[in-house]
Amino acid sequence: MRGIEFFRHVSIGRYLGGDGFVQRQRPTTKYLWLLALMVSGIASSSYLGAALPLAVALGLGAAAGIPPSFFLRGAKPLAPLLAFVCLLQLAFSWPGDATPVLLALGPFQATEREAWLAILTVVRTLSLMTVLGLFTAVTSEGESVHGLEDLLAPLKALGLRPQRLSLAVGVALRFVPILAGEMEAIAKAQASRGADFGTGRGGPISRARAYLPLFVPISVRALERAEALAEAMEARGYVEDGRTRLACYPKPRGEAASRIAAVVACAASFVADYSLRNR
């Protein structure tokens, strides 16, 4: 692809609106699903266990009217990083690895186990990105802040301030697409002064080097945007305590079933994991 369009590959932090069955779930239920799918994606050591959250998230996405390509595109910017991690997996051997050698290049040997682990890394990353992308696509910032506040409300008894954490999480997620947009603008400005972006040329190292001059202005812009947001919130009289809420989240039909399904999905991945490991 020639041309520069970073925003195209952002799947996290883009609230898409909509009013379907998935979107209508209460924020706490959405967090439960997020947690269930994240845990099963991270903790499982089998492909099935790691792929299950991916499949579930893609299915829920489809139910919410979001095509799978939306999520899978988001993984593209990570491709070089993933390739690097896979290379490390293949290059360094595990102690006591007795699986057959698939490929030998001088001192380096890629074994079957290493190959499977590399694939697992890719599947797991895809899973986690898709789950997070789905969550932010169907949860507005207010919902994500309110949901986390409600979940963490018991911590108030310990003298902690859940509002602060939930606001930080909400704002951080929202900044992903904002910074992608800023980065795109800056990359274009520099490309037009002869920097090498989006020309479809050059090796991975020269491509990576071209991103270095992006680093300073994007950091500065991130801080400026953060400062502007803080100022805008302050100007609107932001207070941590004593805030009321406009949003009310009516209990949708089948909420209990949805919450049980989240727990079951999580448990299922562990069961699958366990049974595969003990075969």
Added chain:
Amino acid sequence: MSLTPPLVELDTASFSYPESTRPAVDCASLSIRGGEYLAVVGENGSGKSSLLRLMDALLLPDSGTVRVSSMPSSSPEGLRAARSLVSLVFQSPPDQIVSSTVEEDVAFGPENLGLPREEIRRRVGAALATVGLEGMERRATLFLSAGQQQRLAIAAALAVDARCIAFDEATAMLDPEAAEAVLDLMDALVASGKAVVHATHDMAEAARAARVIVLRAGAVAFDGSPAELFEGGETRLDALGPSLRLPPCARLASGLGLRPLASEGPEALAERLAVALGPRVATASEAQASTRRKSPIGVAQRVNAEVPPPPAFELRAASHAYLKGALGETPSLMEVDLEAPRGKVMALVGRTGSGKSTALQLLDGLVAVTGGEARAFGESLGDPRTDLRAMRVRAPLAMQRPESALFERYAADDVAFGPRNLGLKGAALVERVSRAMSEAGLPYDLFRDRRTRALSGGEKRRLALAGVIAMEGEALLLDEPTSALDPETKLSVMELVLGKGRRGSSVVMATHSMEEAAMADLVAVFDRGRIAAVADPETLFYDLYDPAWGIRRPFAVRVAIRLAELGFELAGPSGKRPLRVEELARAASRAPASGRGGEA
């Protein structure tokens, strides 16, 4: 007269930013009452933004006091009063949105006040209805246009029932139509009893207020009515600040020896001028004038008859969509045909989102066509064999707000980024950088070692433009190069652009200012992703103009058209109809002879 205490009162208030040597606001005293309409003008860095932030208690004065509803803003109750009674609308639309849906964003303020849910719902509904955003409650704020985002910010101010709404150059980044909508809202707010404070560079906007304050180096240099301010003409304004200019109506009036009125429409001014020029002339010339306006076809042929030199840039049935093939795909250009001739300055005008920026980025190979073809200097930018980097270097593009991409610590290093990419070194590099910097109005010896971050807004813009000029390409692409600058800096940037054109460079620039577009050789009007018209500015603004484009004619053109209706056809010596205020003034000063002689 009134015994009620002022809503906001500054009493010898001063404020300095920690790293700065001189105060941003210097011993300012003024008071604002409910229902008042106040404009704050002054050049970049004169303290307008800081003054507004003092009113809202986002900043607290180092000395002196700021009182809101009689309570000092430094006290807890004063702070609360300031935040709930005074609301700010900022310059950059996306920067002031705090939530991801329209409804959540408007509710944010009332939620902070701890209001009950039903009350918040009522206020959100009423506020959105006032600004014309009803029915968009669940819309994601990310997908609003800049004009909608500004109106959303006004709704947020209304929802907390602010009694004073302060606008910090809130129209500077909007297209003329959206800016007009915000200005109309300001009028409506004043009519409903709210106080409006409007910090602006634009004197025509300031003249809409009942009272104007001129800030100079943080101090109040003038406080009075716009009429009083404009009475003394340019000389009086020059004394108040080098970058202040009369609004077009007053400039024209004083150029013609008429008394400058504060906020006079082009029609009213034309009528006054007609009276000054002499008795109404015969209807023959009137009939002639109206037929001329009604038959643009003949004029269009005149444009086509000129054989243009081979083009610098071409779009052939070019289409583009953002997020092509992905969720949220947005078409931005639809089968556009456009030719930018070599050695000419072409202005692209039209609403925000009409496709100007996309067209510029297509011409620079920064985005790829999703249909049709884009060519630069005869080479197709979509051809995989074309060296895109080489093409970009031949026609560098200055993006919108190019200063946000500055990244080097020292000014000259940033300008050198491009030439270094071209392989320049040593003396040749220094010479290239120095030439570009002086062309941009930043003499190399004075500015090379200045820290980029410490430059003023106008200087940063010039530095960013110097970085693009230093490429010394055959052409220059500019996306709103003068946006959000003060009038003085705007003019100098335009002179730079026109100078490039005079020296043979091909220039394509997007702009929201029709006064600037009128200085170009050609103007292309974009309307919803298509080209609505391409012509020289005179033909375009006099004969082809269509209000549906969402742009306005230049002020001088509107005056001239009304004058023609009144029987005065004004034209320069070559028969060219006036486009700029100065041209109109010159033509009118000759008018008593030629105007009345026209019908003989």
